[in-house]
Amino acid sequence: MAAEEVTLSSHIQHHLTNAKMCSTDAGLAFNKACADSGFWTWHIDTLAWSIGLGLIFLWIFRSAAKKSTTGVPGKFQCFIEMVVELVGDNVRDTYHGNSKLIAPLALTIFVWVFLMNLMDLVPVDFLPAFAGFVGEQAFGMDPHDVYMKIVPTTDVNMTAALALGVFILMIGYSIRIKGLGGFIGELTLHPFSSKNKLVMVILIPCNLLLETIALVAKPFSLALRLFGNLYAGEMIFILIGAIGLMQLPLHFVWAVFHIMVIVLQAFVFMMLTIVYLSMASTKSH
Amino acid sequence: MNLNATLIGELIAFVVFVWFCMKFVWPPLNGAIEARQKKIEDGLAASDKAEKDLELAREKAAEELKEAKTQASEIIEQAKKRATLIVDEETTRGQQEREKIIAQGHSEIESERNRVKEELRQQVATLAVVGAEKILEREIDQAAHSDIVEKLVAEL
Numbered sequence: 001m002a003a004e005e006v007t008l009s010s011h012i013q014h015h016l017t018n019a020k021m022c023s024t025d026a027g028l029a030f031n032k033a034c035a036d037s038g039f040w041t042w043h044i045d046t047l048a049w050s051i052g053l054g055l056i057f058l059w060i061f062r063s064a065a066k067k068s069t070t071g072v073p074g075k076f077q078c079f080i081e082m083v084v085e086l087v088g089d090n091v092r093d094t095y096h097g098n099s100k101l102i103a104p105l106a107l108t109i110f111v112w113v114f115l116m117n118l119m120d121l122v123p124v125d126f127l128p129a130f131a132g133f134v135g136e137q138a139f140g141m142d143p144h145d146v147y148m149k150i151v152p153t154t155d156v157n158m159t160a161a162l163a164l165g166v167f168i169l170m171i172g173y174s175i176r177i178k179g180l181g182g183f184i185g186e187l188t189l190h191p192f193s194s195k196n197k198l199v200m201v202i203l204i205p206c207n208l209l210l211e212t213i214a215l216v217a218k219p220f221s222l223a224l225r226l227f228g229n230l231y232a233g234e235m236i237f238i239l240i241g242a243i244g245l246m247q248l249p250l251h252f253v254w255a256v257f258h259i260m261v262i263v264l265q266a267f268v269f270m271m272l273t274i275v276y277l278s279m280a281s282t283k284s285h
Numbered sequence: 286m287n288l289n290a291t292l293i294g295e296l297i298a299f300v301v302f303v304w305f306c307m308k309f310v311w312p313p314l315n316g317a318i319e320a321r322q323k324k325i326e327d328g329l330a331a332s333d334k335a336e337k338d339l340e341l342a343r344e345k346a347a348e349e350l351k352e353a354k355t356q357a358s359e360i361i362e363q364a365k366k367r368a369t370l371i372v373d374e375e376t377t378r379g380q381q382e383r384e385k386i387i388a389q390g391h392s393e394i395e396s397e398r399n400r401v402k403e404e405l406r407q408q409v410a411t412l413a414v415v416g417a418e419k420i421l422e423r424e425i426d427q428a429a430h431s432d433i434v435e436k437l438v439a440e441l
Contacts, residue, residue, distance in 0.1 A: 058310065103311055108303045
């Protein structure tokens with residue numbers, strides 16, 4: 001029993017470990033050799049899958065864009081235009097400024113995150129097992145030392161990168177629209193304010209603390225919401241995958257439920273991005 | 286689970302994807318959608334206008350038809366009146382003609398009768414004279430006795 005438990009937990013552990021790459025003194029090293037390489041470690045599976053899916057997204061939409069006509073659209077173009085209109089409508093409803101960046105940003109986030117989340121529906125053992133097989137046959141590696149996490153959004157680096165990009169844009173928009181003074185004022189003169197100069201000076205640190213937390217909480221919540229949802233979903237898929245034959249109906253039920261999570265999380269990430277950027281570019285205070 | 290260099294790689298990928306999307310994907314797709322929306326809007330407006338025009342044309346045609354009908358019935362009415370007038374006129378004329386002809390006939394008959402009467406009177410006079418001659422068995426001076434004969438003739 002004890003041995004079996006170890007195998008199960010190591011199986012899960014194996015599924016939750018990224019393929020790592022780092023450079024050491026002896027050249028490029030992989031996986032376990034990178035255990036203590038610190039920050040300069042690359043999750044090559046996350047990078048490969050996310051960039052691959054991003055390229056698929058761009059290729060699909062670019063080919064639709066190249067063929068787009070103002071006449072009667074084909075079915076493929078209709079589908080692509082449906083997605084574009086969904087994003088465009090949400091941007092128009094929420095973001096009232098004038099920006100050429102928000103809509104394509106929202107579209108990229110929505111479709112890219114959706115595609116990455118969609119990888120969650122690929123049965124959990126297929127690609128890791130295939131990667132292990134290839135690693136063993138082609139490179140003579142121990143298949144247990146070949147890691148393959150195919151859902152990039154279950155890697156906090158991925159979601160944090162998206163959130164960081166949005167955060168940089170938030171600050172950029174704030175400064176561009178309200179000016180540096182306006183941005184700093186927003187951080188320091190609010191929510192507590194006083195007519196008395198002395199009281200105001202005392203209140204500024206409190207405001208700065210509160211507003212900074214509020215500002216930083218946005219990218220954190222963006223990154224961790226997506227990561228948490230997908231990580232938990234993936235975890236449950238792995239657990240279901242480990243229980244033998246009974247996994248089939250359970251897997252089906254969870255997968256059907258997960259379809260909603262996949263679309264919803266992509267949509268929520270997109271919507272919040274638009275909302276945050278809209279907040280950053282309105283002079284409300 | 287630790288943050289590492291992957292974050293930087295993904296951030297670069299994100300920026301590149303968004304840039305590409307902004308440059309080459311969004312504008313043509315959105316442009317096509319907006320152009321088509323404009324086209325459909327124009328088409329709908331045109332069809333609305335055409336419908337309105339058609340309605341107007343239909344109304345106008347109905348009006349014109351009505352007018353034509355009124356005109357036609359007016360013309361027919363006039364023609365009927367005219368026909369009655371002509372018939373009346375002709376009847377009157379015919380009547381007059383008939384009366385004239387009848388009058389003429391009457392006068393002709395009258396004159397014929399007078400002539401015949403005169404002739405008869407002459408013949409009777411002659412006959413009377415002849416008879417008288419026969420009775421008298423002698424030559425009667427016609428000129429001397431003509432006044433008697435004339436009297437006789439007038440009495441006939």
